[in-house]
Amino acid sequence: MKIKKPVTLRSRLSLFNAVFMSAIFLVALVLVYFVMRSWIYHQVDSSLTEMAKQVSADIAINHNKIIYHEEIPTVNLEKQRQFVRIVDKKMQVQGHWGPVNELPVNIRSISNPGFQDQTRVNDDEPIRVYTLPIKNSGQVVGFVQTGQSLETIENVLDMLMATVVILAPLFFIITLLASRLITGRALAPIAGIAAAAERITDQELHRRLDIPGDDEVARLASSLDRMLDRLEIAVEGYKQFTGDASHELRTPFTVMKGEISLALQKDRSATYYKEVLEGMEEEVDRLIRMVEQLLFLARADGDKIKNRLETVNLYETLVPLLEQMNVLAVAKHQQLKWNIPVNTDAYTDSDAIQQILWNLLDNAIKYTPDHGEIEVNIERRPGWARILVSDNGNGISEDHLKFIFDRFYRVDKGRSRELGGTGLGLAIAQKLAHLVGGSLKVSSEVGNGTIFSLELPLTPAAP
Numbered sequence: 459m460k461i462k463k464p465v466t467l468r469s470r471l472s473l474f475n476a477v478f479m480s481a482i483f484l485v486a487l488v489l490v491y492f493v494m495r496s497w498i499y500h501q502v503d504s505s506l507t508e509m510a511k512q513v514s515a516d517i518a519i520n521h522n523k524i525i526y527h528e529e530i531p532t533v534n535l536e537k538q539r540q541f542v543r544i545v546d547k548k549m550q551v552q553g554h555w556g557p558v559n560e561l562p563v564n565i566r567s568i569s570n571p572g573f574q575d576q577t578r579v580n581d582d583e584p585i586r587v588y589t590l591p592i593k594n595s596g597q598v599v600g601f602v603q604t605g606q607s608l609e610t611i612e613n614v615l616d617m618l619m620a621t622v623v624i625l626a627p628l629f630f631i632i633t634l635l636a637s638r639l640i641t642g643r644a645l646a647p648i649a650g651i652a653a654a655a656e657r658i659t660d661q662e663l664h665r666r667l668d669i670p671g672d673d674e675v676a677r678l679a680s681s682l683d684r685m686l687d688r689l690e691i692a693v694e695g696y697k698q699f700t701g702d703a704s705h706e707l708r709t710p711f712t713v714m715k716g717e718i719s720l721a722l723q724k725d726r727s728a729t730y731y732k733e734v735l736e737g738m739e740e741e742v743d744r745l746i747r748m749v750e751q752l753l754f755l756a757r758a759d760g761d762k763i764k765n766r767l768e769t770v771n772l773y774e775t776l777v778p779l780l781e782q783m784n785v786l787a788v789a790k791h792q793q794l795k796w797n798i799p800v801n802t803d804a805y806t807d808s809d810a811i812q813q814i815l816w817n818l819l820d821n822a823i824k825y826t827p828d829h830g831e832i833e834v835n836i837e838r839r840p841g842w843a844r845i846l847v848s849d850n851g852n853g854i855s856e857d858h859l860k861f862i863f864d865r866f867y868r869v870d871k872g873r874s875r876e877l878g879g880t881g882l883g884l885a886i887a888q889k890l891a892h893l894v895g896g897s898l899k900v901s902s903e904v905g906n907g908t909i910f911s912l913e914l915p916l917t918p919a920a921p
Contacts, residue, residue, distance in 0.1 A: 476634035506588035530555040539607035584608040663690040710741040765807040796834040804914040817883040826851040854902040
């Protein structure tokens with residue numbers, strides 16, 4: 459079975475342009491032909507009419523007899539193949555000047571004869587004839603006929619039509635070749651883009667097309683370069699995420715493997731085995747928590763998390779959670795304060811807000827020193843409610859602050875693992891904030907604590 463080769467864009471554009479331009483050219487030639495034909499015939503008719511009127515003006519009528527004594531120069535008549543003749547009412551020729559004297563008299567209408575085309579019998583020569591009635595007291599007593607051979611004119615028009623027939627396909631071929639050349643040059647940058655794109659692999663995402671200029675192709679290349687920028691960031695993020703996840707998952711398995719190997723080296727007491735199993739249980743719980751958080755982030759990235767957005771009273775939503783978290787703060791001799799107006803509402807998802815605040819407070823309690831202070835306040839500004847979670851802990855340096863919402867990122871990696879952290883809490887909090895139409899930001903200064911700011915809309919966003 460023969461596989462048809464697809465028609466290239468260059469061929470399609472060339473063919474379309476050639477057909478379009480040839481059609482315009484053909485219409486123009488046909489229009490020129492008919493305009494010229496009409497103009498030539500108009501000139502012939504005007505000449506015959508004027509000549510007939512001049513002759514008619516010199517005719518005298520005596521007792522219904524036509525008398526004409528003027529001489530008509532025949533040189534010009536012979537040159538232009540024109541003739542003049544006077545015909546009486548009985549269709550008898552009374553006088554004839556010029557060639558074509560054997561043309562029979564054939565008048566269609568006595569009252570209004572006008573123009574008519576005749577043909578000489580012997581050589582099929584086309585003749586244009588104009589007949590002007592000669593009247594005396596309102597009665598037609600004869601006719602003045604002027605005529606001209608159309609043979610030369612018809613030959614010229616035939617030649618013009620033949621030229622149209624020859625030029626049309628010739629113009630199409632020339633236009634097709636020129637179109638292929640022009641479109642080839644016009645599409646050359648696109649071919650360059652395709653070739654450059656083929657050279658860009660997952661290992662060379664740093665390469666760019668870099669097409670100069672400000673035309674459509676350059677703008678296309680610029681858009682593709684920006685897409686490659688986003689793709690490179692996404693792939694690098696994926697690689698980093700994969701590496702971090704592998705490391706985070708390997709650590710608890712390494713710990714468990716070490717504890718098992720140590721326990722199997724020799725016989726141990728039941729108490730020792732119990733301690734080993736309890737340690738392994740903690741690591742398994744941490745693994746389960748990490749996998750659940752990773753699953754949540756994967757679903758959120760795929761837009762598979764559905765929120766119930768509604769008007770929520772923040773006092774009723776947050777105060778019960780704050781009272782629960784206060785128990786953890788008291789255990790570390792910390793002071794958890796909050797100032798939440800009773801009538802503060804926001805258009806959000808109550809479960810998502812509770813999870814965000816739980817993550818923020820859990821971090822604040824873990825990393826704020828004993829006897830420290832943690833505050834939760836709400837500010838209102840036009841269209842938004844802002845929840846501020848602040849502490850007076852050690853703060854976060856600028857170098858760490860810009861990565862604080864990255865997955866698996868920890869400021870103090872060793873301490874975070876000791877406290878059971880997975881490095882995903884803040885990433886989940888920020889993702890939830892975006893899902894409910896809000897935003898989560900952080901500001902911090904070393905030695906002066908940290909402030910997390912969660913902004914929530916008061917009303918639904920405009921469609």
